[in-house]
Amino acid sequence: MDKQLATSLFESLASGIRLDVFRLLVKHAPAGLVAGEIAALLALPPTNLSFHLKAMTHAGLLNVTQEGRYQRYRANLKVMQALIDYLTAECCSGHTEHCFDAKPVKTCCDTN
Amino acid sequence: MDKQLATSLFESLASGIRLDVFRLLVKHAPAGLVAGEIAALLALPPTNLSFHLKAMTHAGLLNVTQEGRYQRYRANLKVMQALIDYLTAECCSGHTEHCFDAKPVKTCCDTN
């Protein structure tokens, strides 16, 4: 994870629409959703959704596969994990004592 | 951490300059740096830096305290931790099995 990838991922998440899309696809992992379903669920004009899907796919946040005339989108959870790791490293780097006194860090999924 | 806060934090991190500022301030935690030091270290015109510092402070990513004629900026590590938790929840929600097969999750600071 280099700085350039990190910034483009943050850019991908820095819009309400794109964050909604990503969360929706996480909720529907691993099956994913086709573009029309996303548009219907989020009540977005297809053109606009396509614009954001393209951006997110280009950034690597989503994967897309063709299914006949449908395009199925899936959240790229590995990239998200890498981003969390990057952020964690940024947050901690050399300063564990200041970052995590108050609140013991839990592992990622231990609340599920 | 609601969606609106999350998006404004991502927006704050979605620029090379702002990401550099944040990483610099994490490196200099907990002392922080005054605006002029940041400008010098990152070779930025003061006006432009001020623009970005204001945005980051407004988003809650930085804290600022006045020291005479200097403004001292510090990384808000608690907010960063909250953002990591949010992202982790988004990433995992109901899908731990798909998100973290390959790579066992480590606690945030165990590599330091």
Added chain:
DNA sequence: TCGATATTTCAATAATTGTTGTATAGTTGA
């Protein structure tokens, strides 16, 4: 093949964000 469907591309425009220089406000030390 043909009409209906799904999605994207393109072009036009609107809206937002980033950068720079100049001016201003506040602080310091003499």
Added chain:
DNA sequence: TCAACTATACAACAATTATTGAAATATCGA
């Protein structure tokens, strides 16, 4: 008080990003 210094506010402009409708591409079912 005054000159030097730190930083921000403001205004102008540049650049990027978001949104929309119309047209194009490709697939499907009959």
